Amino acid sequence: MIDHPQAAKIFNEDVERVNWHDKSLWVVRQKRDKVASEVKGWETLRSLASGIKAHTLSNLDEYLIQFENQAIKNGAKVHWAENAEEHNKIVFEILNEHNAKNVVKSKSMLTEECGLNHYLEKKGIDIVDTDLGERIVQLAKEPPSHIVMPAIHKKREEIDELFHQHLNTELSGGDEVYLTREARKHLRQKFLDADGAITGVNFAVAETGTIVVCTNEGNADMGVHSTKLHIASMGIEKIIPKQEHLGIFLRLLARSATGQPITAYTSHYRSPKPGNEFHIIIVDNGRSNHLGRPDFRSSLHCIRCGACMNTCPVYRRSGGHSYNATIPGPIGSILSPGFDLNKYSSLPFASSLCGSCSDVCPVKIDIHDQLYKWRQVIIENLHKDKLKRFAMSTVGFIFSHPLVFRLSGKLVNLSLRILPQNIINGVVKEWTRGRKLPQMPQYTFTEWYNKNRK
């Protein structure tokens, strides 16, 4: 079972890192606010995107088949994978058929979810993540801690050390220009040696059978154009019905993710070049089950911009690894329990329920409502603590009976004023561990209100 508070505690031991992580993500959130405010009709775009996603998910069977038919007409080979194992097996079989031993991969959270790297490495394939942040965490043997900025938790000095160890670079004291140049040199050789390229998919257009991949480094294009084999992995929820819908999502995605008006590279892949092969693997891996949960299905609208992470006070100060899930942060906390309720039961509680995630989400997912709903499911199904249940039903009774509520308030107020401090601290020790109890006022709010209202 994942214990988010415990993992967050470890991240919080490095106060300097926490503060800087918090600030860096807040800067991205501010950039997002600025560019979003410059787009006339931003809210209309969000509503449109949300409506298109809801419509697509309600007709997913038709759009997926339409996409498959179009993609086949374009010359792509389409595969279906029910789960992660099937996906990995298909990728390996394709690579094996082409005797491809060196593979370059651009960012794909789906392949992370499927554990593809580990699977292929065990089969003797050299798989290299080519997004710079992804390559950094791959060298560090860590998972990404953010879906857009995978190495945001790493300090420059740590990257310096990592490159020194793995790429034989000089120690530069964290000189980012030097490190980026060395990374480029290293990755360039990997592209030249590659005999297969794997990409993720940001959007798959049913009408045209095209897949669209957005990167800032051009690494997806470098991989696809330097090899004869392109494998694209996509979740079933990546479908959008028409080409004309793409502009809506592209305008929202880059602005929400990094505060850019557009990603540096927005690549449309439709047909393989003569002599090349283009494979598309459409993966379910639990998404259909999620689609069948009315309270939670809209979490499949997600376009993986990461804005909910950048704004979340809990994510910013606990780090992506504390979620121990492929997708961290608020969206991960509503997706992961759908995969394994028991394992991820602490995640919906990793939120202040402030609602900031829902406010920034470009596809208007009601994230904080879903966090709250998952809590109810978890309490109902997993928390069998009788004492806690008794306490909660007692509180529920008090809150729903005004007279009892008022009398209890008076009693608590009086007790806190007259009881010795050590007794009070003993009763509320969890609360007072990190903060002082406030001074009790002379009156309850109701008393004050009744006295002062005009």
Ligand code: SF4
């Ligand atoms: S839930 Fe919304 S804000 Fe969060 S990553 Fe997905 S699209 Fe972006």
